[in-house]
Amino acid sequence: MDKAVDERILQTSPLKKLLARPELGSVVGALAVFGVFAFAADGFLHAASLSTVLYASSTIGIMAVPVALLMIGGEFDLSAGVLVTSSALVSSMFSYQMTANTWVGVGVSLLVTLAIGAFNGFMLTRTKLPSFIITLGTFLMLTGLNLGFTKLIDGTVSTKTIGDMEGFPSAHAVFASTFTIGGVGFKVTILWWLALVAVASWILLRTRAGNWIFAVGGNEDAARAVGVPVARTKTGLYMGVAFGAWISGQHLLFSFDSVQSGEGVGNELIYIIAAVIGGCLITGGYGSAIGSAVGALLFGMTSKGIVFAEWNPDWFKFFLGAMLLLATLLNAWVKKRAEATT
């Protein structure tokens, strides 16, 4: 064919389509890490071990999904880690202090957590300050509030146990139970995680809101010019992160009965790392929900695989860092190759 063909009607092969997916690099990286541990760690391939790895991945993954969406929308959330703890604290302390059914606390916590997410979005869109500054402020304030309120209300730095209160068993079943497949126990957080990935993928790829998210992350001014509600989209994304924090927070509360007020600091970075490994661009406009799940899986496999492989724990963090760096490099390399061939 020597005639010039409009590139928009050019037929692309399924292989090329696959290579253009943002999460492809991380999938290759994840397979590589899986291969390393399948080889190096005795018992890594047992169903029970894989269930442990999946659990570790799911607690990161539940947050990595909305954080990835937010990053595709071009923003950061540094308060995501402590927001999980805040959500658990609100739920626990409200139920306890009001002597209410634990589901009441769960409901109130959802409202409060979403309100904090909305606050982030509102501040960002109104002040036009970078999200880094806004959410850093929220991060510090929440860290202080978590500690201050817990100390003020409960008198100690961890909440009282709510394990003996009404509604606990059913809430535990929803947020922290274990289900059995073929004699192996799996945590319910894995289901929450998969559901979130499915919903987020549907939003991104099949709805108008999904287009808005890519648009505001790609070029905010251009998006506004064509009528995308930029402020509403960004606020919605922050509330999405808050929703994820609520699920994680309730899991934290109902699996451990009481919550330590100082927890969660530093986890926001892990969520962002999972999203980035999964192919989200730090500059926004590019990425996928499935990618964030692969990123979380990679993180879960690495951190637990090191334990399974019984490598010297003094070097734990080094192994973790090296693995992540390798995975990300592989990710970038595959992406480059993929872009070159399309």
Place this chain on the structure above:
Amino acid sequence: MARFRTWAVIALAGAVSLSLTGCSSTGGKRAEDARKAAAAQGRAAVNTPRWTFAMITHSGDGDTFWDIVQSGARQAAVKDNINFLYSHDDQAQQQAQLVDAAVDKKVDGIIVTLAKPDAMKAAVARAEKAGIPVITVNSGSEESKAFGALAHIGQDETIAGEAVGDELNQRGRKKALCVLHEQGNVGHEQRCDGVAKTFKGTLQKLYVNGTDMPDVQSAIEAKLQADKSIDSVVTLGAPYADTAVKAKGDAGSKAEIDTFDLNAKVAAELKDGTLGFAVDQQPYLQGYEAVDLLWAYKYNADVLGGGRPVLTGPQIITKDQAAALAAYTERGTR
């Protein structure tokens, strides 16, 4: 905006009606209030001048252990008619600056922890020079005297670890796991090393991310799955003991869980046999004794220990003592 307001009203109404209808007839604050006996309202027992003592620790934010130390110190301060100031920072340099600030304020006495002794040396020397008596607590038993402190009150971490090793031997354990929840904490390493010193079986270390409970759980779970021959797990802080219990259940392991330090849950689980034993260094006593001793020094020039550390632990707590301690852990003083 109008739509937002409508939503807010609906949400608020929902929350209020939920909390009115959804009461729990078990547990909660009402149960606690019912449980609570009339606690003695603290007031000064002496009429010495109102001295000001400052306590500066290396605690991170929201640490249960340091909360108990603080509650001991505060109760002693009320009794001794002391104006008590508390501050903390887990960064050694910041902690030293806090000590400097206390010296600048010309307080009447300083209580300080020496978790990172080298960083604190100059600040403590400055306090001595200003004529402010210093007592070290918790960590730094070796440096305390050399730095010129009046006394040291605390537990020797190595000795505490050795006590755990002995107890594990008595229980016939062969392979133990030491779970460290803070990488690079000298005290944690000393504890595990202490256990290794007296324990006749093999001891392995596992580092976990202490600020992320699900991570702690899955890491312990992974370790127990990887090595089925582990027959006991030793956690270095009370909150991690319960997490280890959950990990053990999910991993289908038979290992016994033992821990350093106490809290309400640990006391309850010792009582029902979920945990083997706990080794307590009595943090309440570390705070209480430090304030009381400073008072006694100001009032009567008394010192304690004769230059040697005054040990507040280790006390091994098993099922038998746990019942008696449960009430004290509930109110946050054990």
